[in-house]
Amino acid sequence: MPDFAFAPPAPADPHAPTLADRLALRERPMGTPLLRQEWKDLLFLHWPVPPELLQAHLPTRLRIDTHEGMAWLAVVPFQMAKVRTRATPPVPGTDEFLELNVRTYVHLDGVPGVWFFSLDATSPLAVWVARTFFHLPYLRADMHMESPGEQLRQFSARRxxxxxxxxxxxxTWKTGAPLPPAEPGSLAFFLTERYCLYASNKAQTKLxxxxxxxxxWPLSSAQVLHYESTLVESHGxxxxxxxxxxxxGGPVSVELWPMQRV
Known part of the structure; x- marks a missing residue:
């Protein structure tokens, strides 16, 4: 199996989103969101990856989104809070849970977004809702997050x-100093400013x-003190x-709209 070693940059994708395309997605969509929630205590772990290694794992119509010729793979643990529908307040016992996802970045018809290889979560209800109504590959898992110090977080998960x-x-990671806002066109902007997500049915015939x-995103620097994972490897x-x-990153208050077939 090939490893994720550095490779020569891939040729430029003529269909890749422009910076204007990326900035346009910051605008709030029309209509009423389906869900509201808060994301906090989020850790972005990103690795550069040769695009062709990830492209083979995507539905045919999706293309890997690249920055300076490289794709990026991420493992992202965080806490979900204040989860509720547009018409109801948060329900104790279902409004807060932990999540851990494996993701990369893609585009379709000039619209950049996130592709999730998996999303592990501690809430059985959230897993069922996301799989049923959002077509997302949510999986049940046991997870724990501890805060032994004000800037220190420990996160563990078992699927x-x-x-x-x-x-x-x-x-285990330690949060550092706040960072300035991600400059449009920068790598930090490319990795974190994502306002669209993609999903497919199991056969990858519907998108x-x-x-x-x-x-x-309000971003801060961080130091990872300990890391071990088999999440990426679980996807082959x-x-x-x-x-x-x-x-x-975080906290941010988030609104989500229903998935639409494209």
Whole structure:
């Protein structure tokens, strides 16, 4: 199996989104959102990846989104809070849970977004709703987050979803100083300013796109003190090479619109 070593930059994609395309998605969509929630204590772990290694794992119509010729693979643990529908307040016991996703970045017809290889979560209800109504590959998992210090976080996860490949994750990180807002066109902007997500049915014959809206991510530097994971490998992908690019993000208040077939 090939590894995620650096490779020569891929040729420019003539259909890649422009900076104007990316900035346009910051505008709040028309209509009423389906869900509202808050994302906090989020850790972005990103590795550069040769695009062709990820392209083979995508539905045919989706193209890998690249920055200076490289694709990026991410593992992202965080806490979901204040989850509610547009018409109801948060319901205790279902409005807060942990989540951990494996993701990359894609585009379709000039619209950039996120593609999730998996989204592990501690809430069985959230897993059912996301799989049923959003076509997203959510999986049940046992997870724990601890805060032994004001700027210190410890996150552990073990996948428990029946029929899914086993996977585990453990990380400890320390949040550093706040960073300036991500400059449009920068790598940090490319990786974090994403307002669209894609999903497909299991056979990858149907493709769906959903919109999200939130303020630009408040980012901070961070130091990863410990990391071990088999999440990436559970998808048949090779272990990322080298140390990840690290950011801490949040909190942000988020609105989500229904998925639409594209």
């Amino acid at each position: 428990t979803h029946r029929g899914a490949p086993a996977a585990q994750f453990r990380a 769906y796109r959903g919109r999200v809206a939130h303020q630009p 992908l090779p272990t990322p090479a080298g140390a990840p690019l690290v950011h801490v």
